[in-house]
Amino acid sequence: MEQGAIPLGELAGEFDLQATVESGQSYLWDRADGGMYEEMSVHGGDHWYETVVPPLDGVSDEQAVVRVRQTDGVLEWESTTDAVPILTHLLRLDDDLDAILDATPDDGLLERAYAAYPGMRLVRDPPFACLISFICSAQMRVSRIHGMQMALAQEFGDTVELDGETYHAFPTPEQLAARTEEELRELKLGYRAPYVQRTAEMVAEGEAHPNEALGLEYEDARKSLTRFVGVGDKVADCVLLFSLGFLEAVPLDTWIQTAIAEYYPECEQGGYATTSRAIREALGGDYAGYAQTYVFYYLRAGGE
Structure with a gap:
């Protein structure tokens, strides 16, 4: 296994590995201690996570075993190949998280969700x-x-x-x-x-x-x-x-429907397509999917 570390201070914005991979976005990582998804609200941990990654277009040409954990201001990794481009891709380490969240509305619910899980990023799964x-x-x-x-x-x-x-x-x-x-x-x-x-x-x-x-x-x-x-x-x-990088997408699951009913009732338009357009606009358009993911995790984990 090759080994290395990615300094988190070099990223544009914060990063939280545990919140990112255990927030209900991805089901392809496993936690080495067997505790994946045992708790509803998790962030800031230093557990090892592991996955087997298929070849990724424009990123890697071979299947790779990747293990990663967050500790002491770095992402420490072990892999069968150089994991930096793979982790950058899968965990969206190339996103400017500060700029993305700043581009979403000044909204009390969003502010509380962002404060609860600082550094949570979207995933980019195969x-x-x-x-x-x-x-x-x-x-x-x-x-x-x-x-x-x-x-x-x-x-x-x-x-x-x-x-x-x-x-x-x-x-x-x-x-x-x-x-x-x-x-x-x-x-x-x-x-x-x-x-x-x-x-x-x-x-x-x-x-x-x-x-x-x-x-x-x-x-x-x-x-x-x-x-x-x-x-x-x-x-x-x-x-x-x-997976595919459409950061404006807002999946209308149970928790987002709850958020619409309680916080954005004007967005309920009676059908999926029209409601989707309305809540995307309410959550900031181009980066509405980022806002949605924070709201989803915050509400599902009992934030309020």
Whole structure:
């Protein structure tokens, strides 16, 4: 394993690893001590987190095991390759967080959420794995969603043996497409099993790929993702925000609907598309997805 450290003082804005990877954005990291998603509100920890990263377009050409923790003003990492470009990509270390949050409205709810979790950034997960994660997310607690993704990796993904430890990569589209609905149901995917199998098949056979949303206008990109089985507007928005870099996306989940009802009632327009447009504008437009993620975590964790 190669080793290194990224000085956090060199970033534009603060960074909090624990809040970033345990805030319900990503289900592809695991905590080495087994405590991932055990608590509702977490930030500022120094735990080791680990994942197996597929090749990333423009970032890395090979599969990599990556381990990282935050300690003493640095991100300490271990990896099978140079992890700096990978971590910069996955954890959006290249975002100017101060400028992004300054570009959102002066709003009491946002200010309280920002103060509760300083340094939380959005993630940029690999597109296929992100898509499958959020197909599995319907009506599920975050700990259950995470458990499903870990089970898929352990059962069907590549196994990497390294320094006496075993790591499991998330399955490729081809690996998942080869599984039966019954095999997926055995991992407690329930009614989501055929959605996962068929979506994997669509990608494996070249029928569609989440990356095809890149370069489209936002609402066209959302529509592009709804071609996948089991993907409605909310899941599509999650993939756009947490993988494909559409920072204006605002997934209308239960917590954001609660925020609309209590804090932004004028944004309730009766339908997903129109309500989405209204709450995006209320949360600042281009960076509304950042504001949404803070509000989601703050409310879900019992901030008020």
